[in-house]
Amino acid sequence: MYDSLSDAELIRLAQRGDRGAFSALYARHGKAIYLYAWGMTRDDREAEDVTQEVFVVAWRRLRDIRLVDASVLPWMLVTCRNLSRNALRARRDALVLDESLLPGDRTRQERIEELSWVRQAVERLGGMDQRIVHLCLVEGYSYAEAADHLGLSVSAVAKRVERARAALRLAVRGES
Incomplete structure (x- = not known):
C-alpha cells in the first residue's frame, strides 16, 4: 500500500498519526541510514543506536522535516x-586510560606495534570491504549472515573476503 507513495505523502500521513506510513519510511531508508552511521562510527551497536535515534528524532519532528528533491x-x-x-564524541570522552599500555609494559606495546599493519591494510580497503572484514573476520559472521545483513550474495561476500585476505597477505610481505 505504501510502496507507491512518495516520501512527502508518507510524511503527510505520518503527521496525521499513520504509523504504517512512518514504518514505510523506515523500510525505505533504514538501511541507507544504518550504513552511513556505520561508516562514521565503525561499530555495529552504535550504528544501530544512531539509526534508531534518527527515526525517533524524525518522528518527534515530523513537522520540521525538510524534503530535498x-x-x-x-x-x-x-x-x-x-x-x-x-556518539563518537561520547565514546572518546568515555575512554579510560588503560594502564597496561603504559611504557612499562613492553611486550604488550610491541604486540600492538606488530599488528598496526593489519589496521592500516584494512583501512586501505574500500568501505564495503572494510564492513565485510569487520563482520566476517572480526565479529565471526558466516558469509551467509554477512550477505543477508548487507544485501549482497554469498558469493560476492566470499569473493570480497578472499580479496581482503590477499591484500593482507601482501601487506605481511611488505608488498603493498
Missing part, C-alpha cells in the same frame, strides 16, 4: 551525521 533521505542523513558525531 521530494526525499526525506538528505534530512535524515544530516541528522545521522550529527548523531554519529555525538
